[in-house]
Amino acid sequence: xxxxxxxxxxxxxxxxxxxxxxxxxxxxxxxxxxxxxxxxxxxxxxxxxxxxxxxxxxxxxxxxxxxxxxxxxxxxxxxxxxxxxxxxxxxxxxxxxxxxxxxxxxxxxxxxxxxxxxxxxxxxxxxxxxxxxxxxxxxxxxxxxxxxxxxxxxxxxxx
Amino acid sequence: xxxxxxxxxxxxxxxxxxxxxxxxxxxxxxxxxxxxxxxxxxxxxxxxxxxxxxxxxxxxxxxxxxxxxxxxxxxxxxxxxxxxxxxxxxxxxxxxxxxxxxxxxxxxxxxxxxxxxxxxxxxxxxxxxxxxxxxxxxxxxxxxxxxxxxxxxxxxxxxxxxxxxxxxxxxxxxxxxxxxxxxxxxxxxxxxxxxxxxxxxxxxxxxxxxxxxxxxxxxxxxxxxxxxxxxxxxxxxxxxxxxxxxxxxxxxxxxxxxxxxxxxxxxxxxxxxxxxxxxxxxxxxxxxxxx
Ligand SMILES: Cc1cc2nc3c(=O)[nH]c(=O)nc-3n(C[C@H](O)[C@H](O)[C@H](O)COP(=O)(O)OP(=O)(O)OC[C@H]3O[C@@H](n4cnc5c(N)ncnc54)[C@H](O)[C@@H]3O)c2cc1C
Ligand code: FES
Ligand code: FES
Numbered sequence: 001x002x003x004x005x006x007x008x009x010x011x012x013x014x015x016x017x018x019x020x021x022x023x024x025x026x027x028x029x030x031x032x033x034x035x036x037x038x039x040x041x042x043x044x045x046x047x048x049x050x051x052x053x054x055x056x057x058x059x060x061x062x063x064x065x066x067x068x069x070x071x072x073x074x075x076x077x078x079x080x081x082x083x084x085x086x087x088x089x090x091x092x093x094x095x096x097x098x099x100x101x102x103x104x105x106x107x108x109x110x111x112x113x114x115x116x117x118x119x120x121x122x123x124x125x126x127x128x129x130x131x132x133x134x135x136x137x138x139x140x141x142x143x144x145x146x147x148x149x150x151x152x153x154x155x156x157x158x159x
Numbered sequence: 160x161x162x163x164x165x166x167x168x169x170x171x172x173x174x175x176x177x178x179x180x181x182x183x184x185x186x187x188x189x190x191x192x193x194x195x196x197x198x199x200x201x202x203x204x205x206x207x208x209x210x211x212x213x214x215x216x217x218x219x220x221x222x223x224x225x226x227x228x229x230x231x232x233x234x235x236x237x238x239x240x241x242x243x244x245x246x247x248x249x250x251x252x253x254x255x256x257x258x259x260x261x262x263x264x265x266x267x268x269x270x271x272x273x274x275x276x277x278x279x280x281x282x283x284x285x286x287x288x289x290x291x292x293x294x295x296x297x298x299x300x301x302x303x304x305x306x307x308x309x310x311x312x313x314x315x316x317x318x319x320x321x322x323x324x325x326x327x328x329x330x331x332x333x334x335x336x337x338x339x340x341x342x343x344x345x346x347x348x349x350x351x352x353x354x355x356x357x358x359x360x361x362x363x364x365x366x367x368x369x370x371x372x373x374x375x376x377x378x379x380x381x382x383x384x385x386x387x388x389x390x391x392x393x394x395x396x397x398x399x400x401x402x403x404x405x406x407x408x409x410x411x412x413x414x415x416x417x418x419x420x421x422x423x424x425x426x427x428x429x430x431x432x433x434x435x436x437x438x439x440x441x442x443x444x445x446x447x448x449x450x
Contacts, residue, residue: 001168018168018211019201040161042199043350045265054268060198061269064168065191065213108265129349130263 003067007032008076022058022066023047026073034074034103038132045131048104049073055108057130074103077110085148086110095144097135104131109145118149163201167210174328177214178301182324184210190326191215192235192274195266220273220328223247232330234273238262241272251332252444253340253358257288260342263350273327281316282352282377288342289330290374290383291358296320297329306331310382335370338362339445343433344376347420353377354420355429357409359437361397363445368392373405373437377420378413378430385409388434397442406434 004013007030014029023037026049037059038046047058050072077084086106089095096102105128112119112127119127124145125138133141171177171190181188189208191197192215200206214220220235223244230250232241241247242258261284262270275285276296289309296307298321307320314320321327344356353376362370371392373385388405395401415426443449 017165019163019166021162021198040202042195042266045263048265055265056269057195057265060195060266062163062168062191062194062198062211064170065194065215127264130265 001064003064005066005069005071007071008073016063018062018064020063022049022051022061022063022071025063025066026058026071032073032075036100036103038100043130043132044101045104045108045128046101048107048131050107050111053111055111072107074107077106084110085151085153086113086145088151089144089146089148090141093140093144093147095136095141101131101133101135105133105141109141109148113145113149117152119145121146161202163198164204164207166201166208168213169210170213170216172216174217174220174299174326175301177212177217177326178299178324180210180212181326182301184212186323188212190277192271193237193269194274195262195270196274196278196280214326225250225334228334230332230334232272232332234271234327234329236272238267238270238272238275239264242267250334250338251292251340251360252450253288253291253342253360253441256342257284257344257356257358260284260344260346260356266350272330276312276330277319277321277327279313279315279317279319280352281379282356283383284342284344284353284356284376286313286383287356287374287376288358289332291342291360291372292332292340292374293360293372295331296327297331298322298325299328300325304328310384313382335362337364337369337445339441339443341437341440341444343437343440345429345433352420355415355426355433357430357433357437359434359441361392361438361441361445363397363442366396366398368395368397368401373409373434375409375413375430375434378415378426380409380413385412385434387412392438397445402435402438402442405438406431409434 026032026035036046038044042060187209191211220233222233247254296312340360342358345354356376358374360372373388388409391405410427410431415423417423
């Protein structure tokens with residue numbers, strides 16, 4: 001069936017099988033491999049992107065369910081060579097090691113900061129409680145989000 | 160990689176349209192709401208519907224409101240809506256207690272109240288919470304609306320009173336003066352299903368319990384409920400001795416099985432302890448001693 005949706009501000013149309021999971025559509029059909037795919041059980045949160053402004057686990061959405069909706073992926077955080085503060089926070093506070101969980105973490109935490117600009121450590125931990133990081137022990141992820149809360153203007157990407 | 164079996168997909172534009180589509184496609188068609196129970200089951204091929212009817216456009220069913228003496232929750236309200244609802248919290252804090260520990264925040268953005276109770280997983284937290292508050296379920300078909308009282312809604316694991324060509328549209332809970340409610344859950348880690356969970360709702364007239372509901376999840380209680388514990392408490396004083404007797408009855412009346420979440424005797428122990436805690440908290444709330 002034909003589906004049309006907006007992805008990072010651009011309209012895309014593709015012919016897909018209705019059973020295609022949104023995470024695979026985004027990665028394999030659109031080549032946006034920033035969104036990761038880590039489990040079959042809706043537990044890990046590596047696949048989190050925004051659908052109509054809300055973080056969702058894209059492995060638990062069928063592609064046609066996203067038709068007509070607005071999708072935002074991690075690729076949309078950086079604008080014109082300028083990192084979003086949440087990205088800058090992960091860089092400066094070592095919020096990642098292997099980076100597998102990072103796109104999902106950043107999408108959830110960007111949303112958190114948009115609705116709660118000054119979250120406590122507890123609020124950050126609750127927000128990411130549906131997402132698994134095997135590397136950092138979460139401590140530096142919390143620091144990265146706090147950093148982003150304290151630095152709200154973006155900085156130039158330093159190569 | 161787990162992939163659902165091939166399936167057709169359609170979108171419903173209204174409740175009538177959803178019902179018409181269910182009638183057209185017959186028993187192999189399934190409604191899909193948040194999809195957070197159905198899609199995982201389809202990936203595991205435990206569910207193989209031929210047609211999915213997406214009801215996410217029925218946003219007029221996403222309400223949580225007071226109407227007359229009832230709290231009314233539309234089937235398409237999401238877990239997050241119930242968690243954040245002031246009107247639900249005002250009359251029934253049990254729902255906030257439960258929603259804080261259902262799945263995780265991202266899953267709660269999608270999963271719906273209707274999908275949750277129609278899934279009827281034996282561990283579904285809201286089924287126990289709705290059993291405790293004795294909610295009525297509103298079911299619609301092309302011949303009209305019928306209201307099913309809570310104990311008759313759940314027919315067994317994964318089966319409900321919702322028949323072919325029907326959909327759940329609303330949950331109704333009577334607003335009762337002097338009522339307090341609470342939910343207690345033990346889970347292995349954040350976002351996991353309950354090892355055991357208990358909801359309690361108590362209505363007091365002075366120190367006398369005039370009405371009470373005890374709901375249990377994950378321990379195979381009939382209709383997610385302990386009628387035995389309720390019978391002990393109803394009409395008696397709200398005392399620790401009564402609570403202990405009711406908690407023992409709740410533990411005795413359930414039928415937990417051993418699985419990866421714990422052995423049966425541990426779950427039975429939890430059923431007793433959590434019933435006690437839920438009763439204490441519900442009572443404190445009924446007396447206005449706790450938010
Ligand atoms: C990682 C994870 C953790 C979870 N943890 C918990 C937990 O701790 N506790 C808990 O209680 N739940 C938990 N859940 C389940 C979660 O609450 C689901 O969202 C919910 O069970 C189903 O809601 P849904 O809207 O996604 O339903 P769907 O998956 O869309 O539908 C479920 C079933 O209900 C039917 N249905 C849906 N809406 C209607 C309707 N209006 N009328 C008739 N039939 C309908 C569908 O046909 C389907 O058979 C978890 C889920 C996940 C993915
Ligand atoms: S890939 Fe979506 S939760 Fe793991
Ligand atoms: S950085 Fe490796 S999983 Fe989080």
